[in-house]
Amino acid sequence: MALAVTADAIRTLHRMQRQLTDLRDQLEAGPRRVAARTKLVEAAEARLAAVNDEVRRAKIAADQKQLQLKSAEAKIIDLEAKLNACKTNREYQTLRDQIAADRMATKVLEDEILEALERVDATRGQVPAADAELTTARRGLADAKADVDAKTAALTSEVERVNRDLEAAEHELPEDSRDVYRRVVKSKGADGMAVVDGQSCGGCSQQITGNMVAELSMGRVVACRSCGRLLYLAK
Numbered sequence: 001m002a003l004a005v006t007a008d009a010i011r012t013l014h015r016m017q018r019q020l021t022d023l024r025d026q027l028e029a030g031p032r033r034v035a036a037r038t039k040l041v042e043a044a045e046a047r048l049a050a051v052n053d054e055v056r057r058a059k060i061a062a063d064q065k066q067l068q069l070k071s072a073e074a075k076i077i078d079l080e081a082k083l084n085a086c087k088t089n090r091e092y093q094t095l096r097d098q099i100a101a102d103r104m105a106t107k108v109l110e111d112e113i114l115e116a117l118e119r120v121d122a123t124r125g126q127v128p129a130a131d132a133e134l135t136t137a138r139r140g141l142a143d144a145k146a147d148v149d150a151k152t153a154a155l156t157s158e159v160e161r162v163n164r165d166l167e168a169a170e171h172e173l174p175e176d177s178r179d180v181y182r183r184v185v186k187s188k189g190a191d192g193m194a195v196v197d198g199q200s201c202g203g204c205s206q207q208i209t210g211n212m213v214a215e216l217s218m219g220r221v222v223a224c225r226s227c228g229r230l231l232y233l234a235k
């Protein structure tokens with residue numbers, strides 16, 4: 001009986017359309033997963049670059065202090081050479097004071113150099129962790145890509161299969177019902193159909209009339225008057 005086929009067909013079509021929606025959602029989730037993993041790799045790359053940059057700057061700072069120390073030491077040697085050439089005691093004393101002051105300054109520089117070298121070591125110590133983080137992030141991205149590729153192939157062939165079944169099921173509909181069905185699916189997709197829940201539309205919960213239930217029982221295509229979804233009776 002053609003009419004009874006119609007009622008069953010809407011139920012089957014709804015199931016297939018939902019299946020397709022679910023498969024497409026899963027397909028779309030793949031690139032999002034890869035994009036999220038790519039972001040993690042980029043963040044890890046940025047952190048490693050920042051750590052390396054910090055190491056470079058700490059080294060430059062230490063080198064500068066060492067240069068300052070060298071020139072300060074050279075200046076002291078210079079001043080010491082001048083001590084013998086002093087003509088007066090006063091001149092001699094002034095030079096001695098100057099040398100003492102410069103030696104104090106070099107002591108401060110030496111402390112600063114130690115601190116600067118410690119900073120180089122400390123920042124260098126952060127490199128392995130940042131390196132490891134990047135390696136882990138890259139592996140995660142590669143794994144996600146491989147997984148998504150494999151799933152995409154499986155999902156795509158599943159979509160093709162359901163689409164073929166769907167086409168066959170759509171052919172089961174009488175022509176006039178098929179037009180109504182196509183219009184509804186075009187605007188609402190899988191959400192264009194709903195099961196009758198007691199005496200209500202399962203899509204919008206609006207009550208449906210007894211007459212509509214009777215028509216459904218006869219296998220006719222009935223649309224909810226409130227939301228336009230095509231209805232079918234629960235099995």
Ligand SMILES: [Zn+2]
Pocket residue numbers: 201202203204205206224225226227228229
């Ligand atoms: Zn409704």
